[in-house]
Amino acid sequence: MIRPVRYEGGVVHLLDQRRLPAEERWQACRSVEEVARAIETMVVRGAPAIGIAAAFGVALAAAGAARGRGGGALEPGGTPGEGAGLEEVVETALRRLAATRPTAVNLHWALARMEGRYRQMRSAGAGPDQVAAALEAEARAIQEEDLAMCLRMAEHGAALLPEGAQVLTHCNTGALATGGHGTALGVIRTAWRQGRLRHVWVDETRPVLQGARLTAWELQKEGIPHTLIVDGAAAAVMAAGRVDAVLVGADRIAANGDTANKIGTRMLAVLARHHGIPFYVVAPWSTVDPSLPSGDGIPIEERNPEEVTGFGGVRWAPAGTPVFNPAFDVTPASLITAIVTDRGILRPPYIEAIAARARRDEPGRGEAARWGRSPGC
Numbered sequence: 019m020i021r022p023v024r025y026e027g028g029v030v031h032l033l034d035q036r037r038l039p040a041e042e043r044w045q046a047c048r049s050v051e052e053v054a055r056a057i058e059t060m061v062v063r064g065a066p067a068i069g070i071a072a073a074f075g076v077a078l079a080a081a082g083a084a085r086g087r088g089g090g091a092l093e094p095g096g097t098p099g100e101g102a103g104l105e106e107v108v109e110t111a112l113r114r115l116a117a118t119r120p121t122a123v124n125l126h127w128a129l130a131r132m133e134g135r136y137r138q139m140r141s142a143g144a145g146p147d148q149v150a151a152a153l154e155a156e157a158r159a160i161q162e163e164d165l166a167m168c169l170r171m172a173e174h175g176a177a178l179l180p181e182g183a184q185v186l187t188h189c190n191t192g193a194l195a196t197g198g199h200g201t202a203l204g205v206i207r208t209a210w211r212q213g214r215l216r217h218v219w220v221d222e223t224r225p226v227l228q229g230a231r232l233t234a235w236e237l238q239k240e241g242i243p244h245t246l247i248v249d250g251a252a253a254a255v256m257a258a259g260r261v262d263a264v265l266v267g268a269d270r271i272a273a274n275g276d277t278a279n280k281i282g283t284r285m286l287a288v289l290a291r292h293h294g295i296p297f298y299v300v301a302p303w304s305t306v307d308p309s310l311p312s313g314d315g316i317p318i319e320e321r322n323p324e325e326v327t328g329f330g331g332v333r334w335a336p337a338g339t340p341v342f343n344p345a346f347d348v349t350p351a352s353l354i355t356a357i358v359t360d361r362g363i364l365r366p367p368y369i370e371a372i373a374a375r376a377r378r379d380e381p382g383r384g385e386a387a388r389w390g391r392s393p394g395c
């Protein structure tokens with residue numbers, strides 16, 4: 019199984035997704051700053067995967083502090099230097115990692131969980147070595163639980179698809195984006211293994227091409243029949259009656275079900291409604307942010323204009339062309355047929371379905387909101 023994040027000997031290893039599919043190269047991150055930059059530059063990407071990478075970044079920081087090396091967060095610009103205390107090292111790591119990407123709440127959820135474990139160990143009087151061991155165990159638990167959630171979502175979601183389904187998906191929501199298996203792509207994987215899936219339409223997903231580079235790579239490895247299309251071809255394949263369902267992931271789901279996901283998702287939802295095609299969002303509960311009443315409050319990351327004016331060192335737009343490059347958009351809840359979570363399938367009205375589950379299950383969400391307040395949000 020593809021797993022994009024590994025933690026070994028106090029080093030975070032990330033499968034460099036910028037280089038796929040041309041080469042499978044791992045990047046070793048030995049400091050919090052290196053993990054943070056890897057998240058910012060999309061060496062690792064996908065909402066659950068960046069949460070997992072950040073959790074290991076905190077574990078790395080604590081391990082460094084326990085060894086008396088300032089947690090490896092030794093860069094200039096406000097991070098602690100040699101010999102910094104454990105408290106300062108962990109706080110700094112949490113702050114730096116929270117500031118990497120604003121939209122995916124899984125990142126802030128994972129950091130809140132790491133902070134919670136840290137505080138628990140400190141109030142129990144644990145020393146630096148014990149704290150470091152506990153934080154490593156917590157990060158590993160986040161990773162393993164994410165895989166388990168993906169497998170549960172996949173079972174729930176596959177049951178929604180008709181026999182011989184043709185589906186359309188956007189971005190990469192596979193093993194590369196999660197603890198393994200995937201969210202929307204996990205449903206596709208499981209449906210294929212169950213024999214109920216015929217074919218996948220893969221949106222190339224401009225500008226960074228997660229569909230063309232990553233989803234096509236994962237599907238090819240599994241031998242799942244698929245066809246790559248440019249984003250603008252989605253309406254044509256829907257109109258031709260060749261899509262039975264649209265399956266997408268999510269970076270943040272507000273309390274009313276409004277869902278932020280990769281730019282272009284909203285367009286697909288509008289198209290699906292027009293063509294009478296079910297539109298399913300697949301996401302673990304860690305993607306739900308009940309502290310936001312609606313999608314209006316979701317911070318949308320804007321990325322470098324160079325992602326739009328060219329790719330891989332080739333520029334095609336004239337120099338100086340003005341660019342708007344939002345990395346995500348928000349799909350209104352009214353366009354979503356169902357939200358598939360590891361805790362079951364949510365149906366409209368989402369505001370009630372989400373509130374009921376949040377009340378029952380989520381004592382830690384106030385803290386997630388705190389780390390969610392990163393610069394740029």
Ligand SMILES: CSC[C@@H](O)[C@@H](O)C(=O)COP(=O)(O)O
Pocket residue numbers: 063064065066122188189190191192195196200201202228266267268269279280281345
């Ligand atoms: C399981 S991944 C869900 C989302 O994170 C995914 O659809 C997405 O939008 C990823 O965006 P990215 O910018 O590649 O991190």
